[in-house]
Amino acid sequence: xxxxxxxxxxxxxxxxxxxxxxxxxxxxxxxxxxxxxxxxxxxxxxxxxxxxxxxxxxxxxxxxxxxxxxxxxxxxxxxxxxxxxxxxxxxxxxxxxxxxxxxxxxxxxxxxxxxxxxxxxxxxxxxxxxxxxxxxxxxxxxxxxxxxxxxxxxxxxxxxxxxxxxxxxxxxxxxxxxxxxxxxxxxxxxxxxxxxxxxxxxxxxxxxxxxxxxxxxxxxxxxxxxxxxxxxxxxxxxxxxxxxxxxxxxxxxxxxxxxxxxxxxxxxxxxxxxxxxxxxxxxxxxxxxxxxxxxxxxxxxxxxxxxxxxxxxxxxxxxxxxxxxxxxxxxxxxxxxxxxxxxxxxxxxxxxxxxxxxxxxxxxxxxxxxxxxxxxxxxxxxxxxxxxxxxxxxxxxxxxxxxxxxxxxxxxxxxxxxxxxxxxxxxxxxxxxxxxxxxxxxxxxxxxxxxxxxxxxxxxxxxxxxxxxxxxxxxxxxxxxxxxxxxxxxxxxxxxxxxxxxxxxxxxxxxxxxxxxxxxxxxxxxxxxxxxxxxxxxxxxxxxxxxxxxxxxxxxxxxxxxxxxxxxxxxxxxxxxxxxxxxxxxxxxxxxxxxxxxxxxxxxxxx
Numbered sequence: 001x002x003x004x005x006x007x008x009x010x011x012x013x014x015x016x017x018x019x020x021x022x023x024x025x026x027x028x029x030x031x032x033x034x035x036x037x038x039x040x041x042x043x044x045x046x047x048x049x050x051x052x053x054x055x056x057x058x059x060x061x062x063x064x065x066x067x068x069x070x071x072x073x074x075x076x077x078x079x080x081x082x083x084x085x086x087x088x089x090x091x092x093x094x095x096x097x098x099x100x101x102x103x104x105x106x107x108x109x110x111x112x113x114x115x116x117x118x119x120x121x122x123x124x125x126x127x128x129x130x131x132x133x134x135x136x137x138x139x140x141x142x143x144x145x146x147x148x149x150x151x152x153x154x155x156x157x158x159x160x161x162x163x164x165x166x167x168x169x170x171x172x173x174x175x176x177x178x179x180x181x182x183x184x185x186x187x188x189x190x191x192x193x194x195x196x197x198x199x200x201x202x203x204x205x206x207x208x209x210x211x212x213x214x215x216x217x218x219x220x221x222x223x224x225x226x227x228x229x230x231x232x233x234x235x236x237x238x239x240x241x242x243x244x245x246x247x248x249x250x251x252x253x254x255x256x257x258x259x260x261x262x263x264x265x266x267x268x269x270x271x272x273x274x275x276x277x278x279x280x281x282x283x284x285x286x287x288x289x290x291x292x293x294x295x296x297x298x299x300x301x302x303x304x305x306x307x308x309x310x311x312x313x314x315x316x317x318x319x320x321x322x323x324x325x326x327x328x329x330x331x332x333x334x335x336x337x338x339x340x341x342x343x344x345x346x347x348x349x350x351x352x353x354x355x356x357x358x359x360x361x362x363x364x365x366x367x368x369x370x371x372x373x374x375x376x377x378x379x380x381x382x383x384x385x386x387x388x389x390x391x392x393x394x395x396x397x398x399x400x401x402x403x404x405x406x407x408x409x410x411x412x413x414x415x416x417x418x419x420x421x422x423x424x425x426x427x428x429x430x431x432x433x434x435x436x437x438x439x440x441x442x443x444x445x446x447x448x449x450x451x452x453x454x455x456x457x458x459x460x461x462x463x464x465x466x467x468x469x470x471x472x473x474x475x476x477x478x479x480x481x482x483x484x485x486x487x488x489x490x491x492x493x494x495x496x497x498x499x500x501x502x503x504x505x506x507x508x509x510x511x512x513x514x515x516x517x518x519x520x521x522x523x524x525x526x527x528x529x530x531x532x533x534x535x536x537x538x539x540x541x542x543x544x545x546x547x548x549x550x551x552x553x554x555x556x557x558x559x560x561x562x563x564x565x566x567x568x569x570x571x572x573x574x575x576x577x578x579x580x581x582x583x584x585x586x587x588x589x590x591x592x593x594x595x596x597x598x599x600x601x602x603x604x605x606x607x
Contacts, residue, residue: 004240006247008066009185012568015075018067025060032056044217051206058199062190069189076143107605127168128256130158131175134586141585141592142180142563152588159586160336166329167322173582174281175252181570182253192253200248204241211238250274252281285317286414286576289421291385291439292392292494295446315421320576324411328580331551336587358552362545366537375528380560381427381435382521384419384553385442389501389525391416391546394532396498398539408543415550418576419557429569429577431560438519445520450492453500501526502533558584559591 009015032053040046068074099106137151159169182188190196211234248254250270258267294313359372375386395413398405423435492500506527514520535542558581566578584590 004244006244007185008063008187009070009571011571012072012184012564015067015070015184016072018064018071021064021067025057025064028060029057044213045222048210048213048217051210055203055206055210058203062187062196062199066187066189070184072143075183076145079140079143079145109605126259127171128175128252129259131172131179131252132256134158134172135176135179138176138582138585139180139183141582141590142184142567144563145592147585147590147593149593152593155586156336156588159583160333166326169329169583169586170325170579171281173579173586176582177570177574177578178252178281180567181574182251184567185571188253191248200245204245207234207237207241210234246273282574282579284320286320286418287421287425288316288318288414288417289313289424290392290417290494291388291420291443292446292497295443296450296492296494296497313424315425318414323407324414327411327547328551328554329583331548332555332580332584332587332589335555335584335589339589358545358548361548362541365541366535366545370531370535372528372531375524379433380431380553380556381423381433381438382519384416384423384430384435385438385521386525386528387549387553388416388420389442389522390528390532391550392494393498393501393526393529394546396495397502397529397533398543399495405540405543408540408547412543412547412550415547415554419550419553422557422575422577426569426575429561429565429575430557434519438521441518441520442522445518445522449522450497450500454492502529506530554580555584555589559589 036046036049036053069078096106096108134155137147137155140147158164179188187196191200211231214231214234250273255267255270258264258270297314359370363369375390376383378386391412395409398409419430420439422429424439427435501522504523504526506523510523510527532542532546554577558577561577561581566575566581569575569578585592
C-alpha cells in the first residue's frame with residue numbers, strides 16, 4: 001500500500017534514496033502484474049485484486065515522488081526564488097548618453113526601493129496565518145539559502161510588535177517547524193494539491209469498494225483462515241485510510257485554508273476534533289544530562305553491564321516552562337535591539353560574544369572584579385563543560401539560599417544540562433571541537449576522584465564470596481534503576497560531591513600541573529566555581545549573570561548549527577536549540593541575511 005502518509009522518510013538520507021524507491025516501484029509493480037495475470041481465474045476475487053493493485057501503485061508512486069521532491073537538490077531548487085536580472089542597465093545608459101549628447105547636464109539620483117507593506121500579517125490574530133507567511137520566507141534557511149533585507153524587515157516587524165508575546169512567538173516557530181517536518185518527512189507536497197486530493201479520493205474509494213465486494217462474495221470454497229486474514233487486512237487498510245484523512249483534515253495546512261476562505265463552521269469542527277486527541281506540535285520536553293550525577297553512579301560490577309551503562313548513559317527530561325520561554329524570548333529580543341544601530345557588520349560579533357560582554361555588564365553590580373575571561377578564551381565545548389560543572393557546584397552550594405534566586409538558578413542549571421546533553425548525544429549540532437573526548441576524560445577524572453574518596457573512607461577487606469555478592473547486588477540495583485526509572489544508586493549525593501570538589505585547592509592552574517595530554521576540565525571548573533562562590537556580592541545578581549551567560553551560550557550554539565542539522569532533528573521530535581535558532585532568525589540574528597539593500601531605482605535628472 002505504499003506505506004503510511006504520516007511518514008515517508010526516517011532521516012534526510014532516506015530522501016536521497018528516491019532512485020532506489022523508483023526502481024523498487026517499477027520492479028514490484030511489474031512482478032505484481034505478472035503474478036496477477038498468471039493467477040487470473042475470472043472470479044470476483046480476481047477482479048477485486050485490480051482496485052487494490054491500482055490503489056497500492058498510486059500510493060507507492062506518491063511516496064517515491066515525495067522522496068524525490070524532498071531530496072537535497074530538488075528541495076533547494078524548489079525554494080529558490082525566480083531569477084532576478086535587476087534593473088535594465090544598458091537601457092538606462094543609452095538614455096544617459098543620449099541626454100548628455102544633447103547638451104544636458106545629466107545626473108543620476110539613486111533611490112532605494114520602499115519598504116513592503118508589513119501590516120498584512122501583524123493584524124491577523126491567528127498564529128497559523130502568521131506562521132504560513134513566515135514559512136514561505138524562512139524555509140530557505142533549511143536549504144542554506146540567503147534571505148533579503150525585505151524578508152528580515154517583514155519578520156522583525158512581526159516579532160518585535162508589542163502584541164507578540166513569547167507564547168505566540170514560540171507557537172509561530174513550532175507551526176513553521178511542523179510545516180518543515182511535513183515537507184521533509186511526509187507526503188504533504190502531494191496531499192495538499194488538487195492532484196493529491198484526487199489520488200486520495202481514488203485510493204479511499206477503491207479500498208472501500210474492494211472491502212465491500214469482498215464482504216458480499218460467497219467465499220465458502222476458500223479456506224476460512226485465508227478469508228479471515230484477507231478480510232482483516234482490508235479492514236486495516238480502510239482504517240488507515242480513514243486515519244490518514246482525519247490527520248489531513250486536522251492539519252495546520254487545512255486550518256490555514258479554512259481560515260483564508262472563512263469556513264469558520266468547518267474550522268470549529270476540525271479544531272474540536274483535534275482537541276479531543278491532544279495533538280501537540282512539540283513535546284516541549286528538554287532532555288538533560290548531568291555529568292556529576294553520571295560519574296557518581298555506582299558501577300554495575302560486571303563488564304557487560306558497565307558497557308551498557310557507557311553506551312546508554314542516563315538522561316532525564318523536564319518540561320519547557322513558561323518562565324524559561326519568556327526569558328529566552330526577552331534575551332533574543334534584547335540582542336536584536338542591540339544589533340540595531342550597530343549595523344550588519346557587528347552582527348557576527350554580537351552572536352559570538354558568548355560571555356565576555358555579559359560579565360562586563362555586571363562588573364559594576366559585583367563587589368569584586370571576577371577573573372572569568374579565561375573560561376571564554378577556550379573552545380566552545382570546553383567552555384560548556386567548565387561552566388556546567390561550576391554551575392552544578394554553585395547550585396548545590398546555594399540550595400539553602402533565598403527562594404528569590406530560585407528561577408535564575410534553575411534556568412542556569414537547566415540550560416547547562418541541556419547543552420551537555422547535546423554535547424554527548426548530538427555533538428554535530430554544536431560548533432566543531434573535541435567535545436566527546438573532553439567529556440570522556442573529564443568523566444574519567446571525576447570517577448577516579450570520587451572513588452579515591454570512597455576508598456579512603458576506610459572500607460574493609462572482604463573475601464571473594466562477599467565481593468561477588470556485592471557485585472550481584474549492584475547489578476540488581478542497576479537493572480532496577482534502568483528498567484523502572486527509579487534512579488541509579490550513587491556513591492554519594494551530588495551535594496556532598498560538590499562540597500568535596502570545592503575543598504580542592506586550585507591556586508595553581510591545573511594545565512600547568514597535568515599538561516595537555518588529558519583533556520579533562522574537572523578542576524578548571526572547580527577553580528571557576530571557587531571564584532564565583534568566593535564573591536560576596538548579592539547572590540541574585542550573581543545568578544542573574546550566570547543565567548545570562550548560559551543564555552548567551554545557548555543562542556551562540558543555535559546560530560552556529562547549520563540548517564541541515566536542524567532539519568535532521570525534526571524527525572526525532574525537534575530540539576529547543578532549533579526553536580531558538582529559528583526565533584533568532586526571525587529577529588534578524590542570522591548570517592543568512594546577506595542582501596543588505598534592494599534594487600536601486602535610478603532617476604535621470606537632465607538640466
